[in-house]
């Protein structure tokens with residue numbers, strides 16, 4: 001049976017085999033790569049793109065199911081497919097819908113994070129999750145999974161902050177953050193250039209144009225959230241850099257771990273508070 005020598009580990013940043021006593025990874029320069037917190041907390045969630053994507057999907061589905069369960073009435077079996085299996089507004093408000101009503105009247109700033117994980121119907125969540133998966137896979141390939149998750153989390157908050165600032169009263173959905181991933185993909189295509197970059201830029205640009213035309217034709221779509229998310233995605237793509245320009249650093253994983261922790265705490269808090277008001 002082959003065993004790894006006890007004093008060797010995989011570098012938490014570049015995953016090359018190094019000695020645990022190393023002051024600095026000889027391959028990527030990460031300092032004190034042997035620290036336990038660097039090896040467990042930072043790297044485990046960001047080792048596999050598929051796993052992180054699954055985690056986000058489960059969180060969205062979980063919040064959707066909870067929203068249905070705490071709805072005071074039975075979910076509507078409406079003829080309108082957009083209203084099919086839609087949770088009541090009251091349960092969405094309890095679970096962290098955002099906008100001027102929750103923030104100004106109830107002082108719930110944390111809803112800027114929670115609202116990204118709430119959806120108003122089966123088609124709403126389905127569209128957003130299919131788009132999320134596609135764009136997350138692309139972004140994780142070009143930016144790495146850690147930077148992808150930072151972009152996803154921060155652009156969702158930025159999109160909802162933009163829509164709050166212009167006075168949108170009540171809003172939910174992953175689409176601000178999905179637009180953020182579109183923004184960083186657009187930046188990647190434009191910045192990288194070449195045949196591949198141009199193809200990406202054209203394809204994602206086409207989706208964005210379609211989304212905004214759709215958004216202005218359909219009532220009830222938060223175009224400010226979409227626009228804010230998209231702009232934030234372009235800015236973050238520039239600031240964080242993609243793999244070809246900036247290799248993945250440990251601080252990318254640190255940032256992503258903070259985003260993950262923040263999201264988890266907010267969602268757990270949202271569910272506890274919602275159940276308290278609903279059932280107690």
Ligand SMILES: [Zn+2]
Pocket residue numbers: 011012013014015016025026027028029030
């Ligand atoms: Zn290394």
